[in-house]
Amino acid sequence: xxxxxxxxxxxxxxxxxxxxxxxxxxxxxxxxxxxxxxxxxxxxxxxxxxxxxxxxxxxxxxxxxxxxxxxxxxxxxxxxxxxxxxxxxxxxxxxxxxxxxxxxxxxxxxxxxxxxxxxxxxxxxxxxxxxxxxxxxxxxxxxxxxxxxxxxxxxxxxxxxxxxxxxxxxxxxxxxxxxxxxxxxxxxxxxxxxxxxxxxxxxxxxxxxxxxxxxxxxxxxxxxxxxxxxxxxxxxxxxxxxxxxxxxxxxxxxxxxxxxxxxxxxxxxxxxxxxxxxxxxxxxxxxxxxxxxxxxxxxxxxxxxxxxxxxxxxxxxxxxxxxxxxxxxxxxxxxxxxxxxxxxxxxxxxxxxxxxxxxxxxxxxxxxxxxxxxxxxxxxxxxxxxxxxxxxxxxxxxxxxxxxxxxxxxxxxxxxxxxxxxxxxxxxxxxxxxxxxx
Numbered sequence: 045x046x047x048x049x050x051x052x053x054x055x056x057x058x059x060x061x062x063x064x065x066x067x068x069x070x071x072x073x074x075x076x077x078x079x080x081x082x083x084x085x086x087x088x089x090x091x092x093x094x095x096x097x098x099x100x101x102x103x104x105x106x107x108x109x110x111x112x113x114x115x116x117x118x119x120x121x122x123x124x125x126x127x128x129x130x131x132x133x134x135x136x137x138x139x140x141x142x143x144x145x146x147x148x149x150x151x152x153x154x155x156x157x158x159x160x161x162x163x164x165x166x167x168x169x170x171x172x173x174x175x176x177x178x179x180x181x182x183x184x185x186x187x188x189x190x191x192x193x194x195x196x197x198x199x200x201x202x203x204x205x206x207x208x209x210x211x212x213x214x215x216x217x218x219x220x221x222x223x224x225x226x227x228x229x230x231x232x233x234x235x236x237x238x239x240x241x242x243x244x245x246x247x248x249x250x251x252x253x254x255x256x257x258x259x260x261x262x263x264x265x266x267x268x269x270x271x272x273x274x275x276x277x278x279x280x281x282x283x284x285x286x287x288x289x290x291x292x293x294x295x296x297x298x299x300x301x302x303x304x305x306x307x308x309x310x311x312x313x314x315x316x317x318x319x320x321x322x323x324x325x326x327x328x329x330x331x332x333x334x335x336x337x338x339x340x341x342x343x344x345x346x347x348x349x350x351x352x353x354x355x356x357x358x359x360x361x362x363x364x365x366x367x368x369x370x371x372x373x374x375x376x377x378x379x380x381x382x383x384x385x386x387x388x389x390x391x392x393x394x395x396x397x398x399x400x401x402x403x404x405x406x407x408x409x410x411x412x413x414x415x416x417x418x419x420x421x422x423x424x425x426x427x428x429x430x431x432x433x434x435x436x437x438x439x440x441x442x443x444x445x446x447x448x449x450x451x452x453x454x455x456x457x458x459x460x461x462x463x464x465x466x467x468x469x470x471x472x473x474x475x476x477x478x479x480x481x482x
Contacts, residue, residue: 062182069186076198084150089201090119093149095128096135097142099280105135106283117146129288132280133235133272134203153201160209161194164379167212168386171219171356175390184386192414193378200376207233208380211240214247215359215383223251224261231265235272242341242366246348246358295372296333301414303437304373305340308430309333315426337369340441344369347448357391357451360384364444368437375414375436381443388443391450400450407446410439 083089094113095105105128114121128135141149165188169181176184188194197205210233218226227247234241244265251261273281296307297314313329344365348358363384367373385408392400413435 062179065183065186069189072190072195076195079195079199080154083199083201084147085117085119087120087122087200089146089150089153090114090121091125091128091130092135092138092153092201092203093117093142093146094119095130096138098128099132099135100139100142104280104283106280106287119146125291127287128284129291131236131238131284132276133232134237136276137236150201154198157198157201157205160205161188161379163209164188164205164212164382167209167216168383171212171216171383172386172390176386176393180389180393181386184382184389187385187408188382191378192412193376193381196374196414197376197379200374202374202376203237204377205379207237207240208382211243211363211380212383218247218250219355223247224264227251227261227265228268231268232272235269239366239370239372242370243359243362246345246362249348250355292371293330296330300433301374302372303367303375303378303414303434303440304337304370305368305437305441306330306333306337306371308434308437309336311430312427315430334371337371339369340444341365341369344444354451356387357447360387361444361447361451364440364447368440368444373440378411378414378436378440381411381440384443384447388446388450391447395450403442404446407439407442410435411443412436413439 091110094110094117098105098108098113107127109126110128111121111126141152144152165185168184169176172181210229214226214229214233217223217229227244230240230244230247234244248258248262248265252258295302296304296310299307310329310333313332314326317326317329344361347361360383363380367377367380388404392404415433415435
């Protein structure tokens with residue numbers, strides 16, 4: 045048994061493994077680069093570009109069909125999204141790119157996405173300094189670059205990568221005591237895409253020790269939200285909530301790429317009710333799904349209220365619950381989980397075991413299994429197709445529970461420092477030397 049373990053240890057510490065991991069990541073990046081030219085006129089860049097161009101030209105994208113303008117520029121368009129479905133602030137921020145033709149605007153946007161990914165990985169390394177070795181961060185970065193969420197994010201040219209970078213920057217500012225800047229950043233991100241507002245109460249709550257300070261911070265943020273609405277157009281926001289938001293609730297059913305608890309409950313309910321998933325959820329099942337998602341978010345806040353000190357775990361759990369409990373979390377939304385996965389990795393390294401490693405690996409594989417695989421199995425079983433399609437959701441919920449279980453009690457992270465991590469590296473090197481002598 046000990047010889048087998050020694051072989052496994054030697055393999056895991058081998059430079060060959062490092063080279064293989066880096067090579068896989070490089071090949072995946074090349075694959076993404078080859079795919080990008082085919083996505084210039086596809087989703088979701090087309091929605092950003094056409095909707096933002098309309099709003100820059102003084103037209104209301106929530107009342108004007110996108111099809112004619114999409115045809116004019118050669119973009120794809122869908123009957124499922126006949127009008128703009130993103131908040132006004134996002135469209136205004138994207139509007140400067142519409143001064144350019146679609147092709148150069150697309151490549152500038154890809155540059156923004158790539159820069160955001162670099163920021164996420166850099167901030168993760170900085171925030172987990174003393175908790176992950178250099179080699180551990182290398183493996184984490186390679187896994188991120190090779191992941192399905194990153195591939196799909198570049199394929200759909202979405203905004204989540206930039207939002208994740210901003211949220212992680214806000215968390216870094218929060219840990220450095222810049223609470224006002226952190227809260228303002230989260231508020232801004234929430235106005236860009238709505239669902240990140242789930243995180244704002246936690247940032248306000250952790251912004252100070254006194255009720256008065258928290259209240260002043262909350263009041264200032266409400267004022268900031270009001271000012272944002274006034275600047276970007278109250279009428280636009282009214283049309284967004286009246287015309288665009290209903291379509292978002294309809295996307296909870298009949299879409300295999302939406303990995304949320306409300307979507308899961310609604311789809312299962314519809315399949316049980318009618319024998320097949322229909323395009324319109326019944327009011328009962330939609331309400332049940334929404335309630336389950338809200339309960340998951342409230343449960344994450346209850347965890348934060350009980351565990352007062354471990355900020356890394358709290359922020360990570362809330363990020364996972366934000367995705368699982370929301371109405372929509374397409375596969376590429378999982379780029380929000382880079383830091384939470386880094387935290388879970390650090391907790392595993394702090395107290396390693398074979399069982400924990402296997403569980404964590406299974407969760408990573410599940411979150412990365414963004415098929416859809418239902419076309420290969422359960423051809424005659426609607427329930428079977430639905431259950432198989434939500435494997436990434438199971439991994440997401442499992443990650444949330446894992447972070448809760450393995451959270452520590454020291455403020456800001458585990459009770460070990462950078463010197464202890466360096467000592468772990470030295471121990472590995474000594475073990476390597478011992479294996480070679482044997």
